[in-house]
Amino acid sequence: MPNPPGFVSLVGAGPGDPELLTVKGLRRLQRADVVAYDRLANPVLLKECRLDAELVFVGKHGDNPLHPSVPQEAINALLIAKARAGKQVVRLKGGDPFVFGRGGEEALELVRAGVPFEVVPGVSSAVAAPAYAGIPVTHRRLSASVAIVAGHEDPLKGGSSHDWGALARVDTLVVLMGMGRLEAITAALLAGGRAPHTPAAAVRWGTTAEQRTVTGTLATIAAEVRRAGLTAPATVIVGEVVQLRDELRWFDLPF
Amino acid sequence: MPNPPGFVSLVGAGPGDPELLTVKGLRRLQRADVVAYDRLANPVLLKECRLDAELVFVGKHGDNPLHPSVPQEAINALLIAKARAGKQVVRLKGGDPFVFGRGGEEALELVRAGVPFEVVPGVSSAVAAPAYAGIPVTHRRLSASVAIVAGHEDPLKGGSSHDWGALARVDTLVVLMGMGRLEAITAALLAGGRAPHTPAAAVRWGTTAEQRTVTGTLATIAAEVRRAGLTAPATVIVGEVVQLRDELRWFDLPF
Numbered sequence A, B: 001m002p003n004p005p006g007f008v009s010l011v012g013a014g015p016g017d018p019e020l021l022t023v024k025g026l027r028r029l030q031r032a033d034v035v036a037y038d039r040l041a042n043p044v045l046l047k048e049c050r051l052d053a054e055l056v057f058v059g060k061h062g063d064n065p066l067h068p069s070v071p072q073e074a075i076n077a078l079l080i081a082k083a084r085a086g087k088q089v090v091r092l093k094g095g096d097p098f099v100f101g102r103g104g105e106e107a108l109e110l111v112r113a114g115v116p117f118e119v120v121p122g123v124s125s126a127v128a129a130p131a132y133a134g135i136p137v138t139h140r141r142l143s144a145s146v147a148i149v150a151g152h153e154d155p156l157k158g159g160s161s162h163d164w165g166a167l168a169r170v171d172t173l174v175v176l177m178g179m180g181r182l183e184a185i186t187a188a189l190l191a192g193g194r195a196p197h198t199p200a201a202a203v204r205w206g207t208t209a210e211q212r213t214v215t216g217t218l219a220t221i222a223a224e225v226r227r228a229g230l231t232a233p234a235t236v237i238v239g240e241v242v243q244l245r246d247e248l249r250w251f252d253l254p255f
Helices: A023-031 A043-048 A072-084 A103-112 A125-132 A179-191 A221-228 A240-248 B023-031 B043-048 B072-084 B103-112 B125-132 B179-191 B221-228 B240-248
Strands: A007-012 A034-037 A054-057 A088-093 A117-120 A145-150 A172-176 A199-204 A212-217 A234-238 B007-012 B034-037 B054-057 B088-093 B117-120 B145-150 B172-176 B199-204 B212-217 B234-238
Touching: A007 A023, A007 A072, A007 A103, A023 A043, A023 A088, A023 A117, A023 B023, A034 A043, A034 A072, A072 A088, A072 A103, A088 A103, A103 A117, A103 B240, A125 A172, A125 A199, A125 A234, A179 A199, A179 A221, A179 A234, A199 A221, A199 A240, A212 A221, A212 A240, A221 A234, A234 A240, A240 B103, B007 B023, B007 B072, B007 B103, B023 B043, B023 B088, B023 B117, B034 B043, B034 B072, B072 B088, B072 B103, B088 B103, B103 B117, B125 B172, B125 B199, B125 B234, B179 B199, B179 B221, B179 B234, B199 B221, B199 B240, B212 B221, B212 B240, B221 B234, B234 B240
Parallel strands: A007 A088, A007 A117, A034 A054, A034 A088, A145 A172, B007 B088, B007 B117, B034 B054, B034 B088, B145 B172
Antiparallel strands: A145 B145, A172 A234, A199 A212, A199 A234, B172 B234, B199 B212, B199 B234
16 A cells, blocks of 8 residues: 655744744644754754654754755755655754745755645744844834845855845845854945944844843944854844844843 | 733734744733734734733735824824733734834834833744745845845835845845835836846735735736736745746645
8 A cells, every 4th residue: 555645844943932933833843753853943842743753853063054964965865755655744944944944955855756845934033033132124214124144155255145235235134144254244244335333233042041142333243242252153133223222122131 | 009010012923824823922812911903914813812802903004004094103002001001912913023014113112101012023924925935035056145125115216215226136035015116116126237037926915825926027027917917915026036936836736
């Protein structure tokens, strides 16, 4: 008898606060036969899985999803094999699967293998980490546009695909995975014409109990981050909206 | 005896699919004394409220949150008054409160009134509507940056605060609330140097059963949308990632 058809759900685990998982993501986790998860997803979420669910760590080292410790090809092969064996598979990824999550690549492999799948979007740390730090990425009169980039490319190397001159002119810029190259990124934005006094912040482990925020300006934030000893993972925000944190920092200054 | 302290939760309802509400948002809805909601939030979510909860429609007409039918000042006053009366208040907003949701303005009013509050981020339609249409906003080799803008300003008027020349140079551009000005927006991006053959899509009622997608190029999408009779609300995506929809359209072409 053939196996019943398997299925893969590419699920965004959200930014860290486990309650920011979606209801749909929670339901998929609770029914899954197999869960392939990485380091960025809050591990407390795995407690929602069935006791007999197979949990597979396919995590990535450090701050850089371009260098997974489990090769992407092995992750793809795992998802396909489990689905072909008739399993309900959840691929649990930090944040949102399609915001620097390589979800698109996994989805393409599933399509090409004939494996049915769905995408369950998640709350991205690009928006939620600033929000928990009291920084709205858009705000009337201060910001009508927000750009999100991954910062693990070196903006001083010819290989960077970012147009930093253009990114310097978007009202709010959010940089994910940029802590390792913060000096180079801020230099590129300054060279692109962004004002040195533009407010800037770095939010480490945003939305979790470990959340810590360092603020400064575009000219000073790299030095402030170094002085504070703030390390990855962190979300960096550049733009006038950062000034709102003085009044809106609801999460780390409870009423 | 003084009232017990009230509290306001600014909750993102997500993009439309009610299961894309976060677990935290659901819990806040289920315990709320008062829920102030607008037109963009999926009304089915209100079934989660207590039977004795006070539900207040503070919705906005049409596609444009800059012209609410209930003035923003009245919404602010309502939230403050209910919280001062000791109520647990939920302000339920479509998408995410801080992504063109005016959540920052409401939060500032609450701070200044001494009302304790929190932000519960939501899944933004800027990411989820493309995802349900089979379009990852980032993808290796195709897009390493995504910009999100509100399109209800007229880019041909001097008053537009958008730097369309810069936005034209970001890999993926997502325009929310832009259907009324799609001709002008695409013209501004073309004038900004974006290639006319850049793939483009408009996703109406993304993530819901009513989802409908029209595709074309930057040069043709406005005409395609008109020909198809597609109207607001819709999310517009411009960038090479749109071509992935041909393979990844999981939601409207079920397996």
